[in-house]
Amino acid sequence: MKNPPEKGFASFISDCSKWALTGSTSYKIYLFALLVIIGTGVWAYSHQFREGLIVTGMSNIVSWGLYISNFTFFVGVAAAAVMLILPAYVFKDEDFHEVVIIGECVAVGALVMCLLFITVDMGGPQRLWHIVPGLGLFNWPSSILTWDVLVLNGYLALNTLVPLYILYCNYHNRKPVGWKYRPFIFLSIFWAVSIHMVTAFLYEGLPARPFWNNPLLGPRFLASAFAAGPAVIMMVIIAIKETTSYPIDPIIFKKLKRIIVIAAVINLLMLFSEVFKEFYTFTHHSLSAQYLFFGLDGHDALVPWIWTAISLNILGTLLFAFDPTKGNTKYLMVAAISLFTGIWIEKGFGLIVPGFVPSPIGEVVDYVASKTEILITLGILATGILIVTMLTKPALHILSNFKMLNTD
């Protein structure tokens, strides 16, 4: 090797931050805009911290709202990284190898968002140390929420450490040693499924809420995640292709498209099965579904949302399935945004809010997110995007350098 004094971890970090922060003027404007949105979110949160959750639109009847909805959705996005890892490492797909790092960066960003959404949803965030195993009292294995804490943090660790190791080796122009990271790759594949199943079990395990107490919930979470997640990853890859010189083989789009179509079709099939069950024999337990799709007792806040979601869902699936442009990035971007938004609404508050309506004693209340809630949510989304950017940029820099050095 040509560079005799081995550069340490400190220089790795400083180089990475340099690559992450330098860029064109438009890149700097983009970062600045994200920081402004984050700042607004922090300001809104300080208001919520002082006043309590009373500044949100939640109530004793609809006691989870925008935060938990987004949490649920982004667990799916995080889990979807497995759709790149699995072909890249298990089926040794060379094309996916090129972009697997992007999937992992998206997973880290999504997980940080999930943890932030949970934190801002807490009534007593200053008492959160009570849930730290060893310090507080961890109700494991009884409470599914403690399982979720474990799997989410574990998945975050896996998705941080494995790419970090590979990049660190490449940074020093070494090939990563297989046995040191491959076991963790396989673990993370299993783990990705588990984060989403456990999150589904949070809801699925509550007989109090018939709308959620449905064994299809977990599998359906996975199907929708494996459609929406790769759609997000596709959006990121298109953005990278359009704004950087990092080489992206068009075959990637073709393969991602195939994954998305299969998952989206399975998701729609399961949605249809659920709708059939709720409305063919209309029971007392179908009231939540009625509230969601048609409104109940004059309350219909979710009706326009769910029909928009289903339309976007079908539109996105069709756009991906019949692509006349054969991989035009603008076309794919439209398809990805449509599918992503559809699933986001449907699996976000289209899933969480109707679970609470009507309440177990029959009361119907509409939930409308407050301004504070929306600002905090936007702040967290911007944080996620910032993290994905800050991770992807240096990662791609290191990878292309490494490839250049090794092909010469």
Place this chain on the structure above:
Amino acid sequence: MDSRKNEEGRMKKEEHPEGKSTRRSFLEGLSIAAAASSASLATGCSLNSLPESKEEFGLKWEEYFKKNYRLMTQKEKDDTVERLIKLAKLNDNQDLTISNQAPREKVLYGYAFNITRCEGFMDCVEACVKENNLDRNAKTQYIRVFEMEPGKLDPSTGDGKYFHEVPVDDKFYMGVQCFHCENAPCIKACPVKATWREPDGIVVVDYDWCIGCRYCMAACPYWGRRFNWGKPFVPKEEITRQQHYLGNRQRMKGAMEKCTFCIQRTRQGKLPACVEACPTGSRVFGNLLDPDSEIRFVLKNKKVFRLKEDLGTDPKFWYFID
């Protein structure tokens, strides 16, 4: 009550063996560092108000780092109660009595509600709000009374917001509150064991330990829980000063609360406020383990039923018909 449940409910006195004490103190040190900032936020939110006295800050600091009530020794329970009394005196110049009275021996509470007699006056609701220092801003109520159509027995078909003269002909009334389930879904759900069933059957919340995730609220099939979305408020002259740590003491924003069968009264042998206030005698409360109690008489001689039996929650709250 079967013995397995009993064991689950029993508290572990010492969690960590002595060999782990260094690790524990290390973790505690870490936690102090990590939590110091949030502690100062939590305890000293009054950045723009008057600076606190050193005594007050010290008390709040110790309160912040105290354990889950179930893990406290009797001395620790006494200490925290003493601190809470002092803080109430320092902050609002209030003289409170806060008890940490343990469950009475050979007692398991049960409740029965006579749907033939109740006429929907809601005196129970009023008495409960007052006795339990419920938030007047949010108009929190532990008890909801539903006006029911004949031919229905499910409160979700009734009207819980009636506002007219009662009783109305051809209607009957049904009160709902926390049913203190033996197999309570809320207890299973709580990630930090902040809610549990006491040996006398009362499902309680450690308000200071609750992190406010509201998973218990989602898990409850009877809508028995209430959350403090904002800072609860009770006019000073209306505060009930006889309090219990697990009962009607001052709650804080972001904590869950619920009916405790008036633990501060029942553990002293009194009746819950709702039972005492009921003008029609529709509410029966007593010890299920005492064969001569009124509740046992009702269970033996009346036709009783419970809500949502299919969920297997085993509530300690029955409805009956005269």
